[in-house]
Amino acid sequence: MKILALDTSALVAAVAVMEDDRLLGEYMLNHRKTHSQQLIAMIKEVLGSLELAPKDIDVFAASTGPGSFTGLRIGVTTIKAMAYATGKPVVSVPTLDAIAYNIPMNSFAICPVMDARNNQVYTALYDWNENAQKRITEYMGIPVSELVELIKGMGKKVIFAGDAAKMHEEYFKKELGDDCMIAPGNLLLQRASSVAHIAYLKAVDNEVESSFDMVPFYLRKSQAEREYEKKLCKGC
Known part of the structure; x- marks a missing residue:
């Protein structure tokens, strides 16, 4: 095929x-x-x-x-x-599914973030489960601050990818510290x-x-x- x-x-x-x-x-x-x-x-x-x-x-x-x-x-x-x-x-x-799929199988939650302007992002959260990607939230268009609070409530480490990951990197690291990381450049974008x-x-x-x-x-x-x-x- x-x-x-x-x-x-x-x-x-x-x-x-x-x-x-x-x-x-x-x-x-x-x-x-x-x-x-x-x-x-x-x-x-x-x-x-x-x-x-x-x-x-x-x-x-x-x-x-x-x-x-x-x-x-x-x-x-x-x-x-x-x-x-x-x-x-x-x-x-x-x-968002495709961006999340850039990140290989791991124990982190995967969070693709696309710039939706006005400090908002298009996003969803994903896990790898039995060698398959699984979306664990709805597709969302929300303020970055709300996304961070959602991630804090999960109690999991997260990898950000997408064009808004670098844009909000300083804020993500300030709020989430060692519980977050940004995907490398070859896996970051669509x-x-x-x-x-x-x-x-x-x-x-x-x-x-x-x-x-x-x-x-x-x-x-x-x-x-x-x-x-x-x-x-x-x-x-």
Whole structure:
């Protein structure tokens, strides 16, 4: 089973191809958010280097959110179009699940954190249980201070990953001390190979869907939508 996976949920643009659980190729850029200009070229480069065409892919996967509203739309639309054109299924992979999957099996809780602005993060908490990743909280968009209090209540050491990990590193270490650590740079940000591997596990369990069914998972409304609703409420 060959899987093509994308992650465009934040600044990083990433493409990976796996055959079953074997990584064949991965292309990642962490330089300006110009996914609309770079993504197709990245896909062509990876497939071309592997001597593959879109028709050779069995399952298409995308990181579906939360994250950048524009970035998610670009990634999801690209995967939907390729899957539709080739008549192949898709797999939706929550971005937080994929970031957490960067961290190998260990006894720490894993906490991916994505910047949601205004000192808030998109996050969830995960454990490794019997060689499998298990999410132990809901997906959340919460203030960083609330996340820290939640972690303190767990009584477990935690590893942070994601673009907000470095952003809030000083605060995390001040509040949690030796009970927290930040993932190393090679595991910190979104990786399409993690999206691909989760997609492989889901596809094996037949958790695939039609290209028509894949939609971004925004977790909360955009700033524009919230501002619009405020204006409507003022007129109530």
